[in-house]
Amino acid sequence: MTRRPVEVGGPERLYTVTGGRSRADGDAFDLVTLVVAESDPAPWMQSEHVRILRLCRTPSAVVEISADLGMPVTVVRILLGDLLATGRITARHPRPGAGADVPLPDSTLLEEVLHGLRRL
Secondary structure (H helix, E strand, O other): OOOOOOOOOOHHHHHHHOOOOOOOOOOOOOOOOEEEEOOOOOOOOOHHHHHHHHHOOOOEEHHHHHHHHOOOHHHHHHHHHHHHHOOOEEEEOOOOOOOOOOOOOOHHHHHHHHHHHHHO
8 A cells, every 4th residue: 555645734733733842852763763553543642643653553664654644754753752652652773684784874864865755
């Protein structure tokens, strides 16, 4: 199934979605952090949180969630922090396979790739 990004609106909408916050609490999420939903969405939840929980039924990287939602990574990190604080998701950093000497990609490079893909 192909997922299409959802239009999130302008800066005012993003401000509302994050409750006015511009940074995530802590640094639990980098671009390759894998996120897994630990619960189903509740009827009272914010729609963006619901979409994240549905996307994360299978492990999803933060950069994938950002692309699927059509939201900036900074906003997604804030929303993920909300879900992590309530125990609705777990987050873990992927480890290279046994014997792999290949380092994980630099998060700056991944952000540049994401921005390039959005311009397409």
